[in-house]
Amino acid sequence: MKVLIIEDNQELARNIRDFLGREGYICESCETVEGAREKLALFQYDCILLDIGLPDGSGIGLLNVIRNEYKDSNVLIISARNAVDDKIIGLEKGADDYITKPFHLAELHARIRAVYRRKNLGGASIVEFNEISLNTDTFEARINDALVDTTPKEFDLLLYFIVNKNRVLSRQAIAAHLWGDYTDNLANFDFVYQHVKNLRRKISNAGGMDYISTVYGLGYKFNSHKQE
Amino acid sequence: MLVVLLIGGAIVYYEIQWKISRVEVVRHERLNDLIADQIRQGGDYTDHPTRKRATVTVIPADSVPKNTSTYYTRGLAWNPEFQANEFKLVVTSFYVINGLHYRVTTYSFIPSFYQLLPGVVDSFKWILLVLLVVVIVSGGLISKYILAPFKRTMRVIQSFDLKQQEAIRLPLTRTAEFMELNEFLRKMTDKAREDYQSLKEFTENASHELQTPTAVIRGKLDLLMESDIRDEQAILIAEMQNALERLSRIHSSLTLLTKLENKEYEAKEPVCISNLVRETLDSFDELIQLKSLTLESHIEKGVHIPLHLALADLLITNLIGNAIRHNTPIAMRSGAVPAAGAGGRDAGGGTVAMGDAVAPAGGGCGWISVTLTREGLVVINTGAEPQVATSELFERFKKGNAGSDSIGIGLAIVRQICELSRFDIVYEYKNGLHLLAVSFLPRTAASKLLQNLSLPLHLDAAGGRPDRQVRL
Numbered sequence: 154m155k156v157l158i159i160e161d162n163q164e165l166a167r168n169i170r171d172f173l174g175r176e177g178y179i180c181e182s183c184e185t186v187e188g189a190r191e192k193l194a195l196f197q198y199d200c201i202l203l204d205i206g207l208p209d210g211s212g213i214g215l216l217n218v219i220r221n222e223y224k225d226s227n228v229l230i231i232s233a234r235n236a237v238d239d240k241i242i243g244l245e246k247g248a249d250d251y252i253t254k255p256f257h258l259a260e261l262h263a264r265i266r267a268v269y270r271r272k273n274l275g276g277a278s279i280v281e282f283n284e285i286s287l288n289t290d291t292f293e294a295r296i297n298d299a300l301v302d303t304t305p306k307e308f309d310l311l312l313y314f315i316v317n318k319n320r321v322l323s324r325q326a327i328a329a330h331l332w333g334d335y336t337d338n339l340a341n342f343d344f345v346y347q348h349v350k351n352l353r354r355k356i357s358n359a360g361g362m363d364y365i366s367t368v369y370g371l372g373y374k375f376n377s378h379k380q381e
Numbered sequence: 382m383l384v385v386l387l388i389g390g391a392i393v394y395y396e397i398q399w400k401i402s403r404v405e406v407v408r409h410e411r412l413n414d415l416i417a418d419q420i421r422q423g424g425d426y427t428d429h430p431t432r433k434r435a436t437v438t439v440i441p442a443d444s445v446p447k448n449t450s451t452y453y454t455r456g457l458a459w460n461p462e463f464q465a466n467e468f469k470l471v472v473t474s475f476y477v478i479n480g481l482h483y484r485v486t487t488y489s490f491i492p493s494f495y496q497l498l499p500g501v502v503d504s505f506k507w508i509l510l511v512l513l514v515v516v517i518v519s520g521g522l523i524s525k526y527i528l529a530p531f532k533r534t535m536r537v538i539q540s541f542d543l544k545q546q547e548a549i550r551l552p553l554t555r556t557a558e559f560m561e562l563n564e565f566l567r568k569m570t571d572k573a574r575e576d577y578q579s580l581k582e583f584t585e586n587a588s589h590e591l592q593t594p595t596a597v598i599r600g601k602l603d604l605l606m607e608s609d610i611r612d613e614q615a616i617l618i619a620e621m622q623n624a625l626e627r628l629s630r631i632h633s634s635l636t637l638l639t640k641l642e643n644k645e646y647e648a649k650e651p652v653c654i655s656n657l658v659r660e661t662l663d664s665f666d667e668l669i670q671l672k673s674l675t676l677e678s679h680i681e682k683g684v685h686i687p688l689h690l691a692l693a694d695l696l697i698t699n700l701i702g703n704a705i706r707h708n709t710p711i712a713m714r715s716g717a718v719p720a721a722g723a724g725g726r727d728a729g730g731g732t733v734a735m736g737d738a739v740a741p742a743g744g745g746c747g748w749i750s751v752t753l754t755r756e757g758l759v760v761i762n763t764g765a766e767p768q769v770a771t772s773e774l775f776e777r778f779k780k781g782n783a784g785s786d787s788i789g790i791g792l793a794i795v796r797q798i799c800e801l802s803r804f805d806i807v808y809e810y811k812n813g814l815h816l817l818a819v820s821f822l823p824r825t826a827a828s829k830l831l832q833n834l835s836l837p838l839h840l841d842a843a844g845g846r847p848d849r850q851v852r853l
Contacts, residue, residue, distance in 0.1 A: 168600030255596035
């Protein structure tokens with residue numbers, strides 16, 4: 154997948170490049186509206202990460218250009234403004250999703266995958282990993298073709314793990330993913346622990362391999378290379 | 382005006398008194414002159430009408446007063462014609478006719494000044510009344526005319542909104558004072574708008590400038606986690622993650638509070654809060670189950686309140702989220718404890734007043750009750766006794782339990798939203814229960830909701846059914 158990162162903060166852009174690079178994505182970045190126009194004219198991108206506040210203009214203006222001239226690209230807005238208005242304007246102008254700073258890189262990755270699934274895979278919304286198969290339309294999880302009874306949060310969690318497989322997912326990142334940015338609803342790690350525990354039990358009971366392991370002090374990891 | 386009228390009344394009273402005397406005296410002097418003429422001409426005038434009240438006496442020359450030819454006296458005297466004591470005016474004149482000194486005395490009874498007094502008072506009463514009406518009517522009309530520019534200015538000022546982009550347009554006036562006032566108001570509102578704009582820009586910039594570095598740090602930590610690290614380093618990273626999480630949440634909450642204070646969210650149309658409460662409860666469903674809480678919800682359908690959708694969402698999420706997070710099971714209480722199940726509250730009828738509410742015995746289980754009616758929202762949950770007064774928990778960074786992980790800003794946001802929308806909110810702790818009520822009606826105190834809260838049965842009787850009951 155080719156990703157264009159339009160972000161004026163170089164460090165943040167490098168974080169995203171490093172993270173997505175390990176997934177095998179080809180990432181390019183630019184810092185200005187002008188630079189973005191040049192890149193967009195020369196290359197085609199599957200996904201564009203767009204910061205709203207750029208030094209030489211607003212990302213919203215650029216979004217209009219992208220929507221008119223480069224219709225095939227997915228656009229994910231990155232904004233530091235948590236204002237409801239910005240969010241609505243961005244989505245109305247045709248952005249595919251919206252993520253607010255500061256975000257976890259795993260969360261960004263999950264959003265990119267979700268947007269990509271929705272648009273590019275023509276409705277075939279099945280995410281598969283070995284014996285695990287997740288249908289993101291019906292929220293059905295199957296292991297060895299047998300339906301597993303997961304709650305919506307557990308399904309969400311499993312999908313998050315598989316998209317970010319072989320990565321350490323902090324409890325904060327998991328909590329933020331499952332419950333969003335509820336004000337003053339600090340990540341309650343007990344809930345994360347219980348969800349992960351229940352999920353692992355259900356996968357094991359259904360005959361799946363226990364891919365999820367605890368990473369000391371930090372959180373959890375979906376280990377794809379795990380062998381029995 | 383009363384003083385003026387009193388003084389005026391006195392003047393009129395004495396003036397009338399004086400005038401009546403004067404006129405009478407002049408009449409009698411003329412009568413006396415006439416009688417003197419008759420005496421001069423000679424003849425018998427004894428039965429003449431002029432003599433009816435006249436006495437003519439010939440007096441010695443030495444008893445004639447030197448310096449005057451006529452004088453009068455007045456005073457109360459018996460009036461035999463009316464059989465009453467009346468005011469009697471006696472006029473005495475002296476004449477020299479044919480060498481003889483005559484004294485001619487005539488009298489008459491005139492109306493007493495005391496008899497006149499009621500008339501004076503009466504007429505003044507009417508004058509006062511007419512004056513009053515005239516003053517009030519003309520005052521109203523004149524002030525309406527004179528103050529018209531002022532009132533137009535007031536209307537403009539009242540509709541002034543800090544958020545408006547354009548400067549206020551004040552009506553033109555030729556009165557110097559109003560021109561001055563308008564000029565002052567124009568300057569002041571322009572300044573206020575400028576300040577508001579710069580504050581808003583500062584908030585947004587601050588948000589932007591702080592969130593980006595936070596995002597950088599968080600990303601670096603995410604990357605660092607995946608490198609080859611030792612256990613103690615992992616702990617350090619985890620602690621940094623925690624602190625960062627707090628930082629970003631405090632920051633976004635404070636930004637939100639500022640936006641609320643700036644009244645940036647105005648209700649465009651009433652939002653259906655019934656659906657919102659139901660959706661929120663659904664989204665918290667798994668948390669409720671994880672904590673083994675018993676939920677009782679009674680949601681009246683189609684309750685609309687004038688509130689921005691995002692704020693309504695925040696309000697409900699915060700209230701219900703709090704009720705779940707700070708929910709700790711309480712010890713079993715002895716005595717008349719209604720069972721959490723069907724037993725305690727049969728659907729037959731009757732209501733349970735919350736005044737003597739006790740937590741249902743759930744064998745040490747936590748319990749939440751969410752009741753939504755047209756009047757308001759009441760959230761009740763079991764929980765540990767707060768260490769500070771419940772009203773103080775609305776302050777920023779106040780926590781009921783110092784050990785808790787939360788940053789203590791959720792209720793401050795809730796209160797801010799309520800203040801903006803003129804909802805009354807009250808928070809009480811009673812018998813191991815946290816009771817939080819929000820009244821949607823401006824004239825209903827939230828505490829009244831708690832007192833009068835008729836629990837579920839009321840709804841059952843009215844044909845509504847509790848939307849959902851989760852019992853574990």
